Amino acid sequence: MAFLEQHIHDAPTSFWSKYVVSYDHKVIAKQFLWYALFWGLVGGLMSMLIRWTLAYPGIPVPVIGHMLFPASGGVVPPDTYAMLFTLHGTIMIFFFITPLLIGCFGNYCIPLMIGARDMIFPTLNMLSFWFAMASGVVLFASLCIPLGGAAGGWTSYPTLSTNIGQPGAGQTMWLISLFLFGISSTMGAINYITTVITLRAPGMGYFKMPLTIWGLWLTAILNAIFVPVLGAGLLLLTFDRVFGTTFFLAGAAATSGRGDPILFQHVFWIFGHPEVYILILPAWGIVSDLLSFFARKPAFGYKMTALSLTAITVLSTVVYGHHMYTTQMSPLLTQSFMTLTMLISIPSAIFFANWLGTIWKGSIQFHSPMLFSLGVVFVFGLGGLTGLYLASTSIDLYLHDTYFVVGHFHYTMAASVLLGGFAGVYFWMPKMFGRMMNESLAKWHFWLTMIGINGIFMGMMVVGYGGMHRRLYNPFIYEFLHKLIPINNFISYSAFFAGAAQILFIYNLFKTVFAKNYPAAGKNPWGVGTLEWEIDSPAPHYNFKDIPEVKCGPHEFGNPNLKTGRDYQYQTEELVKV
Amino acid sequence: MITKGPADELNHFKNSVAMTVTLISFGMMFASLFLGYFLVRFNAPAWPPVEIENLPKVLPFLSTLVMALSSWTFVLLEKRGEKKMLWLATFGLGVLFLGLQFLLWNALAESGILVSNGNVPSMVYAFTWVHAGHIVLALMLVLWLGHLIFRNPAQLTDVKLINVGKFWHFLGVIWFLMYLMLFVL
Numbered sequence: 001m002a003f004l005e006q007h008i009h010d011a012p013t014s015f016w017s018k019y020v021v022s023y024d025h026k027v028i029a030k031q032f033l034w035y036a037l038f039w040g041l042v043g044g045l046m047s048m049l050i051r052w053t054l055a056y057p058g059i060p061v062p063v064i065g066h067m068l069f070p071a072s073g074g075v076v077p078p079d080t081y082a083m084l085f086t087l088h089g090t091i092m093i094f095f096f097i098t099p100l101l102i103g104c105f106g107n108y109c110i111p112l113m114i115g116a117r118d119m120i121f122p123t124l125n126m127l128s129f130w131f132a133m134a135s136g137v138v139l140f141a142s143l144c145i146p147l148g149g150a151a152g153g154w155t156s157y158p159t160l161s162t163n164i165g166q167p168g169a170g171q172t173m174w175l176i177s178l179f180l181f182g183i184s185s186t187m188g189a190i191n192y193i194t195t196v197i198t199l200r201a202p203g204m205g206y207f208k209m210p211l212t213i214w215g216l217w218l219t220a221i222l223n224a225i226f227v228p229v230l231g232a233g234l235l236l237l238t239f240d241r242v243f244g245t246t247f248f249l250a251g252a253a254a255t256s257g258r259g260d261p262i263l264f265q266h267v268f269w270i271f272g273h274p275e276v277y278i279l280i281l282p283a284w285g286i287v288s289d290l291l292s293f294f295a296r297k298p299a300f301g302y303k304m305t306a307l308s309l310t311a312i313t314v315l316s317t318v319v320y321g322h323h324m325y326t327t328q329m330s331p332l333l334t335q336s337f338m339t340l341t342m343l344i345s346i347p348s349a350i351f352f353a354n355w356l357g358t359i360w361k362g363s364i365q366f367h368s369p370m371l372f373s374l375g376v377v378f379v380f381g382l383g384g385l386t387g388l389y390l391a392s393t394s395i396d397l398y399l400h401d402t403y404f405v406v407g408h409f410h411y412t413m414a415a416s417v418l419l420g421g422f423a424g425v426y427f428w429m430p431k432m433f434g435r436m437m438n439e440s441l442a443k444w445h446f447w448l449t450m451i452g453i454n455g456i457f458m459g460m461m462v463v464g465y466g467g468m469h470r471r472l473y474n475p476f477i478y479e480f481l482h483k484l485i486p487i488n489n490f491i492s493y494s495a496f497f498a499g500a501a502q503i504l505f506i507y508n509l510f511k512t513v514f515a516k517n518y519p520a521a522g523k524n525p526w527g528v529g530t531l532e533w534e535i536d537s538p539a540p541h542y543n544f545k546d547i548p549e550v551k552c553g554p555h556e557f558g559n560p561n562l563k564t565g566r567d568y569q570y571q572t573e574e575l576v577k578v
Numbered sequence: 579m580i581t582k583g584p585a586d587e588l589n590h591f592k593n594s595v596a597m598t599v600t601l602i603s604f605g606m607m608f609a610s611l612f613l614g615y616f617l618v619r620f621n622a623p624a625w626p627p628v629e630i631e632n633l634p635k636v637l638p639f640l641s642t643l644v645m646a647l648s649s650w651t652f653v654l655l656e657k658r659g660e661k662k663m664l665w666l667a668t669f670g671l672g673v674l675f676l677g678l679q680f681l682l683w684n685a686l687a688e689s690g691i692l693v694s695n696g697n698v699p700s701m702v703y704a705f706t707w708v709h710a711g712h713i714v715l716a717l718m719l720v721l722w723l724g725h726l727i728f729r730n731p732a733q734l735t736d737v738k739l740i741n742v743g744k745f746w747h748f749l750g751v752i753w754f755l756m757y758l759m760l761f762v763l
Contacts, residue, residue: 005588120592186603194596198588228603232610236704244693245700247614259697263617267610 006117006199008542021130023122024541025107028129030432032103033425035132036096037509043091046084048499053081055492057474078473082151083170085471087143089154090174092414093279094181095136100421101282102185102223103132106192106216108428112532112539113210115201115548120194124187131184135177142173150174153471155268156237158248158261163241175238182231185223192220201531203550207303208571210530210554214306215285218313219278226274226317233267262327269320277316279413280380283420284309284351287373290423291355292555293528294370295362296567299555301354308347308354315344325393326400334393341391348384352377363558367526368442372423375450376416379457383411386461401471404464407457415453422449422505429512430521434538437512445504452498459491529568530554548572590737597741601748604712608752611705615759618697627698634685638761641678642754644671649750656739661727668746669724672717679710698760705756709749716745 012018022028049068052061053076060066060074069076076084107125111118119125142149147168152160156174159165196217200209209217239245246259292299299305321329321337329337355377364370386408389395399405422445429437463484468475475481475488512518524533531548532539552575557568561576569576619625648671655664686692686702693703719742726734 121596190596190599190603193599194592197595198592224599224603225606228605228607229610232607232614232708235708236611236614239693239700239704239707243703245704246694246696247700247704259700260617260621263614266617267614270610270613 006547008117008545011541021126023118023126025111025119025122025125026432026539026541026543028125029104029106029108031129032099032107032132033432035129035136036100036104037506039091039095039099039136043088043096044499044502046088046091047495049076050081050084050088051492051495052076053473054475055489057476079151080148081473082153082471083148086151086153086156086174087139087149090139090150090178093154093275094178095139097279097413097417097421098181098185099132101279101417101424102188102216102219103129105212105282105286105421105424105428106188106220108432109210109212109532110192110195110216111199112431112535112543113213113530113554114196114199114204115531115544115550116195116199117543117547119191120199121191124191128184128187128191131180131187135180135184138173138177138180142170142177145169145173155265155272157268158237158240158264159250161237161241162249164249172238172241175234175241179231179234179238182227182234185227186231189220189223189227192216193224196220201548201550204571207306208550208553210285211288211299211302211305211309212282212285214309215281215283215288218309219281222274222278222281222313222316226271226278229267230271230275233264233271236267237264262324265324265327266320269323272323273320274316276409276413277312279417281309281313283376283417284380286420286424286427287376288351288355288358289530289554290369290373290427291358291377292557293526294365294367294373295359296365296557297358297362297555298553298557299354300357300360301350302553302555305351305354308351311347312344315340315347319344322391322396325396338391338393342388345384345388352381352384367426368437368439368446369423369427369526371443371446372419372426375419375446376423378450379411379415379419379453382458383408383413383416387412399464401469402464403460403468403470406470407460407464410453410457410460415457418453419449422446425509427526430525430537431532431539433513434520435512435518436521436525437508441504441508445501445508448501448504449498452494452501455494456491456498459487459494463487463491527566527568529556529570529573531571534570534572551575586735586737589735590740593737593741597744601744604745604748608708608755611708612755612759615701615705618701622697627696632689633691633698633702633761634682634689635761637678637682637685638757641675641682642757644675644678645750645753647671648675649747652743652746656736656743661734665720665724665727669717669720672713672720672746676710676713676717679706679713682706702760705760709753709756712749712752716742716749719745 012022012024019027022031049061058075061068061076065074069080071077107119110116139149145168147170149170150156150161150166150173152166152171156171161171196209196213236245236247240247240249240259248261248264249259250261288299288305319337319341321333322341325334325337359374386404390399390405390408426437426442429435466481466484468481468484468488476485521537523535523537526533531544531550534548535544548571550571551573552569552571554571556575559569559576559578561578562569648668651664651667651671655661655668658664683703683706686699691699691702693699723734723738723742726738
């Protein structure tokens with residue numbers, strides 16, 4: 001095995017080169033962190049408006065209502081409601097979760113955890129952030145134009161998203177924004193994949209990488225393969241809207257030709273299903289590592305976990321049809337997709353059992369990252385199990401487009417990923433900023449968030465099973481849904497509760513990062529043996545003075561023969577035989 | 579600092595990994611377009627539909643020829659010592675290809691085939707637009723190579739030539755597939 005030479009560059013000196021157009025993966029990671037938090041706030045606020053409208057139809061939104069919706073006296077109007085749920089989905093997926101988990105942790109962790117001085121293509125990395133920035137600017141601008149932003153659902157199915165369903169520039173700007181974001185993601189993916197393949201430190205075999213890196217690497221592979229598929233769909237839809245092609249126009253919507261709206265659904269979900277795993281794989285990786293770190297035990301079945309994640313990555317590419325059972329697919333196809341989808345539960349069950357095996361009889365330290373990781377185990381368990389209901393064609397025909405689906409995908413994509421993201425922020429904060437976040441606030445944050453989000457998503461599953469459809473402005477004009485009003489209000493209260501709990505996090509984060517005279521965290525506050533904990537906190541701009549030589553795996557804990565006085569081994573130490 | 583193996587070889591390896599991933603990404607995008615083509619084609623009651631009868635035949639054939647020629651000159655550029663003439667030929671053929679595409683769009687419009695005239699014209703226009711967009715991107719890379727060849731030969735490494743070449747040949751192959759699908763088969 002050969003190793004690339006990595007030079008130590010001089011530290012940037014000016015504000016501009018240090019914080020704005022930085023080539024340093026750690027600075028780019030922080031840029032992505034703030035970017036994600038800004039959008040998370042916007043997207044979160046949108047969800048609050050959505051829940052307010054569902055709990056109090058026709059009542060003005062307090063405080064900000066008159067400012068945002070003066071024409072309707074502070075009430076969210078129906079067309080704005082459609083825009084809100086569309087952009088809530090878009091923002092949370094592409095502008096919050098992706099930058100946080102992949103942009104921030106991908107950038108921060110990959111070079112540090114594999115023992116490299118930076119990403120392999122630092123310029124590409126910088127470009128990736130600025131493309132994301134451009135994309136964010138376009139999306140934000142689309143909120144401020146006459147007719148408002150996109151309102152065809154985050155999936156933007158035609159005919160809803162064609163000029164007939166969506167007059168005005170909002171939808172077109174949405175398409176352009178996501179296309180730019182796709183370019184950014186693809187650039188990032190090319191960088192991550194190549195970095196992991198070529199820059200692993202000597203001795204760092206694939207099966208010595210932390211599982212965080214496994215998750216991020218597999219995510220990058222899915223990104224590189226499937227984001228361009230969405231790109232093609234976005235391009236064609238843009239052509240339909242701007243130049244008058246007829247790919248997705250059918251029936252009365254098309255002046256001529258026989259376009260097919262379903263075609264977009266195919267293209268969207270060929271991308272869209274892997275996208276679900278693009279979002280969750282980094283969180284799985286982080287959790288797999290953290291459970292071992294804080295149970296002070298080697299990760300149970302490390303190799304099987306890595307291979308299960310790989311198997312899921314492969315399977316995720318061939319199951320997209322389960323989003324389209326109600327599109328008059330041939331029954332043979334629905335059955336194939338159903339079988340393939342259910343197959344995913346096998347590798348999922350393997351790594352889930354490995355998680356439980358890891359914490360089994362461990363000496364668990366309930367620090368905040370561990371609490372959030374255990375939270376992921378719980379909510380992902382629920383989300384995963386309800387996925388089996390939806391995978392089954394006959395049940396899905398009833399549940400399709402109900403709040404049961406909304407509850408399910410929020411459990412998997414939102415709750416799991418959010419808690420995984422928080423776990424990551426609390427865990428790597430000392431390495432990123434050299435400071436520990438306040439533990440008691442973090443624990444309050446965990447419990448309040450946990451209670452809140454379970455109230456929301458469990459409630460959603462119940463109303464969904466009761467037959468309430470998603471995306472309705474006022475579902476209670478239907479008499480059969482009247483009985484669901486109380487539980488629907490409960491969901492909204494839970495949402496406000498969970499939303500308010502995030503103030504704790506924001507306060508804690510800002511205080512930790514910006515407060516003067518804050519105590520410094522040591523090199524290794526958590527007592528963990530992966531490479532990034534052997535260098536100073538915050539990590540110096542060149543990461544490693546000497547490229548480390550890796551001699552053992554990332555989870556060497558609790559070995560009784562260790563004579564160092566620690567209960568863990570650094571990855572650079574020769575493995576002590578048990 | 580640990581370094582084993584010649585630096586050039588390692589640099590080559592890293593860049594070819596990255597280029598392979600890049601081409602897979604671009605390939606998936608074009609593959610999605612082709613998926614659309616096949617769905618439309620196999621669901622059509624008759625093929626070719628009426629509007630495809632009078633599609634121009636000569637211009638796309640010329641484009642294909644030009645594209646193939648430019649790929650050939652690029653291969654020579656990667657191998658031979660005589661770089662300047664070969665670069666000029668490649669770049670010139672690339673620009674000629676773009677010019678031919680413009681003529682093709684004009685010819686289509688003149689014979690009354692507009693973007694909004696249904697599936698087949700939609701595909702002809704959209705596919706050639708997307709491909710031409712990538713050709714513009716590739717021409718910028720070729721220009722950058724030209725800058726190196728004429729102004730800064732010390733910086734011109736094999737890796738750079740080969741990687742831009744891969745992208746150029748890739749677009750050639752994509753064009754050939756598009757030509758077959760849209761104008762021949």
